[in-house]
Structures are given as C-alpha cells and as structure tokens.
Amino acid sequence: MVTVAIAGGTTGIGSNVLCEIIATGKHQVLVLSRSERPELEQQGISVRVVDYSSRHQLVEALKGIHTVISCIWSFGRDFGTSQLALLEAAKDANVKRFVPSDWATDHYDYVSAYASKSTIWHAVRNSGLEYTRFVNGIWMNLWGMGAPRNEAEALAGYSGPPFLIDLKKRTAIIPGDGSxxxxxxxxxDVGRFVAASLDLQYWAPDSTIVGDKLSYNEVVELAEEVTGHAFERTYCSETEITRVLAENPDPMQLFFYQFMKLIVDGALDFEGTLNAKFPDLKPVKARQYLNRYWANE
Structure with a gap:
C-alpha cells in the first residue's frame, strides 16, 4: 500500500484516476485542490487545499506522500508553472514517484499548446524521482457529448467540445484520407491502468495504454452502423493541413490542425506497454463504447 496524492483529481482524467485507485482498496488517496471540495470530503476522501504559488504550503501538503499524480489540466502559462512548483515541492517532501500531466501523446513538438509539457518532462527526468508518463492517445469520451443514454457516464468527466467527430450532429472531419x-x-480504463501501475516494483519512463486502435474512416463507419444514420464526412487533406498551419492561424485553429497533423503523421499509432503488463485488464473497445451510449440513437 502507498499513499497517493492526485493534483487536479476532481474532474476529467483526474476524477477517473481517483475513482479507480479507490476501487482497488489497496492505497490511501488524497486530492490536492485549489479550493475546498466538501462533496469529496463527504465521501471520505481527504482533500488538501493548496496554493501552487506557495512552496511551503505545497511541501507541507506532500509530506508523507509516496506518489504524486498530476492531472492538472489547463493551457497557457499556469499549466507549466503549477506542475513545476508541484515537482519541486515533491522533491523537498521526499516523494518517491511522480507522474506529470500528459494523458494523450508524447509528441510535444507537434502541438504548440504542449510546449510547456516538454519543459516539465525535462525537469521530471532530471528530478531524481522515479517517474512515468501515461500516454493513451485520444479519449473515447470525446464521443460522449449528446449521448442519448447516460451522457454523464459516457463523458466520464470530459467537459470540452467534440473533436473531429460529432455524433450528435452526425458530422465528421477526417484528417488526410482517413486511413x-x-x-x-x-x-x-486509463484510471484502471494507472491504479494497476501503482503495484509495479519499477516504472518505465513511458507507460502507454491502448483501448482500441482504428482509423477515422473505421470510426465513422462504426458510428454509422451503431446509430443507423449516415454521417456527413469532410476530408481535410494533408496538403490542406500544411497550408493552414503555414498561415499562422489563431490558437484554437492552430491546436486543431496541429493535432490533425499528428494523426496523419502516424504519431498516435503505438502499442500498449501496460496492456502487455496487465493482460487481465480488458479495456473498452470502440464498438462497445458506441453500443453502450449510442446504439439505435
């Protein structure tokens, strides 16, 4: 058993990591939050309110902690400064293991908004702590917006907009030729693999997780089959992606097209190292997910 502190454990990926670690019944878990969280306290989950600008307060909050898992999720300067402050405090508090907030891809050079992730990753590798980063591709939960059955479960805490595929509107923007x-x-499932990883004696620098692996053409075909509706498809060629990126678009459009570039370059096609280590963990496949929340929509 170890004591785990989750930074940003109240929403999104953090809430899933929190729930799945608790579900194992093996570890003590607490949440680092910028504000009081009575709803968690009522569930018996310890919450330590922290100010990321106060090193002393962070160090005090991390005393006695074995593993820090960062699920801090924001864009801009705060994302980087908060995590670096957390890392430095973890070192001072004699934390043993540290997880930076990645939860998507390790190809930071593709996405300008991920620039601070590269800085953090460099600092983590030179921290002297044991570490790993969890790389899991694109969340299926982006398909949950507007789901006719149990939308909250489908989203699993995701609160952003649909990305490329909008099942409610039955539209799809497909990078490249979709192959x-x-x-x-x-x-x-990410949370389940993270929870299982706490039992590993040693951590590899990269921990990759694969729920399912499909092309965007296959995802759209599957969505059409499951919902019984045709989708409006718009293909965005590699030439078009390159052209838009060269025009210095606004930040949101830049993120969108850089991520499509990531896809067409094959950077989100990888094998699951944690799937191999934990063969008994069977992640949800795309067909299962869509059938559960969108069948006969």
Missing part, C-alpha cells in the same frame, strides 16, 4: 490508425482509450 491512419489512431489509439482511442476510455478515461475510465
């Missing part, structure tokens, strides 16, 4: 394989993983 490039992409890893998709349910956030609940």
């Amino acid at each position: 490039h394989k992409v890893v998709f993983t349910n956030m609940m």
